[in-house]
Amino acid sequence: MILIQVTARAPGKVILFGEHAVVHGKPAIAVAVDRLAHVTLTGRTDSIIRAEISRLGVDGYLNLENETINTQGYQIEVGLLKYVLKALKAVDHRTEPGTGLDVTVDIEMPVASGLGSSAAVTVATLAAASKYHQLNLKPKAISSLAHLVELEVQGAASPIDTTLSTYGGVIYLSPDVQEIVRLPIDWDLPLVIGHTRRQGNTGELVESVRLKKESYPSVINPIFESIQEVTEEARNALLEKDENKLGELMNINHGLLDALGVNTPALSRMVYLARQKGALGSKITGAGGGGSIIAYCPEKMDEVISELQKEEQAFPVKLRHEGVTCNVIE
């Protein structure tokens, strides 16, 4: 028996335009970024499956049969381990049920920050397990399975994250039918992420916007319409690399998100600090209520990052053209 080791890497993502409105049938644009989740599977001689996310100080024993995670009595937030468990279960083709695995997860992005860490971990786990079990699943299968895993763990999930972790690149989610269209963007789209310690609760935020729409349909519907038009204009700006237009549209989209009530003092402060230090545009990314902002500042990244770092976490990302990748050490 040869104990092989498989490592898969999948990118995280940010939503560029259209968050919240996308829940109401409007288009959105999202982009894979070069912050990766690494998942390594190493064969064991025993039948144990042990998983570890060292960066978060999380580890546990996974039981695929009854789908439980044993943390040996420690009351830790297993969080991402649930995704690992469900992903391994989804492609469990171990010929001998007793064959164990060491799973190590490393993530280059803050968790629960709107950067799609769970999708990246899920996709990387699926890709690694597919390779390990010599299933050689196609990207389409990995993407679909990953979406199912997210649905199982979270109850609700957008296919945006799992699509981008699988394929990389930039996607446009078309209005109404929300078909995923990959946009041929051939430049690097450097962005700064600013990340607050406070996390927003996506479900609650989506619900609060829905209630606002219910209370004031004549007020909120035109806001969604404006976000739709921002997203359509931004699609062209991305394809044409019209940097100033891209920035302006980010600023407008930010104000519209503020109008929907998902801004916070900390996010607002970062958004304005970034603009003051030279960002062409900056906005909340994702659900808001905490989480992250993005700033587009191709000429001033260092200034913007060091300014934001005075108060919060900040780091650069760029477009990751490549999706999930795998390599095997035998």
Added chain:
Amino acid sequence: MILIQVTARAPGKVILFGEHAVVHGKPAIAVAVDRLAHVTLTGRTDSIIRAEISRLGVDGYLNLENETINTQGYQIEVGLLKYVLKALKAVDHRTEPGTGLDVTVDIEMPVASGLGSSAAVTVATLAAASKYHQLNLKPKAISSLAHLVELEVQGAASPIDTTLSTYGGVIYLSPDVQEIVRLPIDWDLPLVIGHTRRQGNTGELVESVRLKKESYPSVINPIFESIQEVTEEARNALLEKDENKLGELMNINHGLLDALGVNTPALSRMVYLARQKGALGSKITGAGGGGSIIAYCPEKMDEVISELQKEEQAFPVKLRHEGVTCNVIE
């Protein structure tokens, strides 16, 4: 010859809803507030007209014949004295051209802050001069003349400020034809004003919004439409004294103003501080780019004011039902 003294008092105003959109034919709501401009005319035995705004350290000699202000060589910002000069000129019925006046102006509000100090001074000057010269102009005439004075001094002006300084109360400017409708609001509408040291340039801000509309009509038109609907909903909320709704609508309107690009870091910070300290709603008032915010916080005025005062000027105002008033001491 009896030297009489006439004092007139006229209120300032704040725009509650619809600023900027109103320039593009949308409705707006504005309210007279209990911060007044006091203008006192006292007869002199000589032919000199001397005007003084002691609070601003401004004084000068006004020549109504050639419409000049002589500040005796001091390079001071005559600012509001121009309005005094034009208003006195507009109702100059001195039977003997040589009869002088002492004009003292006192204003209870920051200047160039969106609170309509120039309209209040103009209306008070017109009312005082009308009484002094025994013309007894009707409010309608005072309001019209004041608007003409503002047009003459500024080049462009909205009739909102001069109407409110003349009549007090709350006005709704209807869409398209922008007819002024006085709303029968019978409660006090307590507000907190937060005022930044930085002044916005109204003309430049209006132009920047116009350019944005020209660049992205499909994006900006729905924003104006949403502001229109916010204003219509707010009209009902005011009439019904629905405080929570009023606050929510202020927050939405603020985000839409942010989307139009007229927010600043200082305004944004005050708006969020006010909400954190218990405001039901808070927003930019007026052109933005500096200037003032308003917060509606009937239960928490002291907390909001003391928080805002840590960084900027802040003070309470309430609806002034009464318009310009006059009294005479002989």
